[in-house]
Amino acid sequence: MFTRCPKLSSVAAVIVFCLMSNARAAPAKETGRYEWVTLGTAGGPVAQPGRNEPANLVVRGGEAHLVDAGDGAMTAVVEAGTDYRALRSVWISHIHFDHLGGLYAVLGLRLQTRAVGPLSIYGPPGMREIVNGLLAAMRPSARSGFGVPGEVAIDPAAGITVVELKDGDIIERDGLKVTIAANSHYSFAEGSAEEKYFRSYSFRFDLADRSIVYTGDTGPSDKVINLARGADLLVTEMVDLDGIKATMTRYAKHMSAKEIDVATQHLTSHHLTTADISAMAARAGVKAVVVTHIAGGNSKDAYASDRYAAEIGKTFRGPVHIAKDLERF
Numbered sequence: 314m315f316t317r318c319p320k321l322s323s324v325a326a327v328i329v330f331c332l333m334s335n336a337r338a339a340p341a342k343e344t345g346r347y348e349w350v351t352l353g354t355a356g357g358p359v360a361q362p363g364r365n366e367p368a369n370l371v372v373r374g375g376e377a378h379l380v381d382a383g384d385g386a387m388t389a390v391v392e393a394g395t396d397y398r399a400l401r402s403v404w405i406s407h408i409h410f411d412h413l414g415g416l417y418a419v420l421g422l423r424l425q426t427r428a429v430g431p432l433s434i435y436g437p438p439g440m441r442e443i444v445n446g447l448l449a450a451m452r453p454s455a456r457s458g459f460g461v462p463g464e465v466a467i468d469p470a471a472g473i474t475v476v477e478l479k480d481g482d483i484i485e486r487d488g489l490k491v492t493i494a495a496n497s498h499y500s501f502a503e504g505s506a507e508e509k510y511f512r513s514y515s516f517r518f519d520l521a522d523r524s525i526v527y528t529g530d531t532g533p534s535d536k537v538i539n540l541a542r543g544a545d546l547l548v549t550e551m552v553d554l555d556g557i558k559a560t561m562t563r564y565a566k567h568m569s570a571k572e573i574d575v576a577t578q579h580l581t582s583h584h585l586t587t588a589d590i591s592a593m594a595a596r597a598g599v600k601a602v603v604v605t606h607i608a609g610g611n612s613k614d615a616y617a618s619d620r621y622a623a624e625i626g627k628t629f630r631g632p633v634h635i636a637k638d639l640e641r642f
């Protein structure tokens with residue numbers, strides 16, 4: 314397991330000690346049960362009080378895997394009681410900013426604490442360009458370091474591997490078997506360059522004792538239903554269309570008619586309503602549903618959780634839970 318850095322008076326001594334302790338931080342072989350932790354249950358892009366943007370953790374002991382990395386993800390990892398140095402991999406479902414905003418903080422924390430162990434970043438096409446851009450943006454800070462004479466600079470790219478996923482890929486590592494399915498979060502014109510390149514993915518995590526399917530952002534999709542077939546837990550996105558329409562009306566003076574039209578089209582065909590979730594969960598035969606990425610609800614804790622759960626329960630008969638941040642499943 315990891316060694317905590319003691320409180321030393323000199324920054325240089327801390328750096329040296331952390332460097333030594335991180336050098337010893339080879340992960341122990343983990344055999345415990347993986348838990349799913351919701352780190353951020355808001356649907357972006359607008360920040361919400363009390364909910365971080367989309368992020369989740371698959372964690373057991375000294376191994377952690379981040380699933381989407383919205384703003385606030387790294388703070389939530391610590392709030393969840395997980396040592397940030399336990400992070401082994403990051404899985405980005407798609408490249409909308411609300412699912413990515415916390416990635417710079419993940420990379421920056423590694424650099425600033427010199428905890429540059431192996432970290433794999435999995436994501437759709439475009440992921441390599443994004444990570445390279447973030448690493449380039451870190452280089453001035455990497456060169457300045459703590460400003461201690463003689464300090465050895467760290468390469469921000471040290472330990473980082475980027476894997477761009479394809480539809481149907483299966484990745485096995487650390488006791489996880491992850492199956493990737495392209496979903497219907499985008500609907501670019503058929504045959505266009507954008508349609509060929511951009512992907513939004515759903516992930517199925519087959520663990521030793523159960524299976525968890527994470528929809529990411531998607532519209533209704535037979536491929537996601539097939540991916541989720543018989544899963545123990547379906548972690549799904551959700552939009553409250555009425556709530557979002559009310560918000561858009563409130564802010565209409567800041568949006569053109571064209572912008573409202575694009576937003577409405579996106580919401581109705583690229584996301585899941587409670588009725589969509591109900592049908593999907595029933596058809597896939599999942600055992601339980603956890604709702605995250607809640608977009609359009611009221612601020613603070615006044616989400617219509619009971620109504621959402623009742624609507625999802627119309628067709629799907631299993632347990633439904635409307636998640637908050639930092640819940641464990």
Ligand SMILES: [Zn+2]
Nearest residue numbers: 357409411530
């Ligand atoms: Zn989203």
Ligand SMILES: [Zn+2]
Nearest residue numbers: 407409498530
């Ligand atoms: Zn999205």
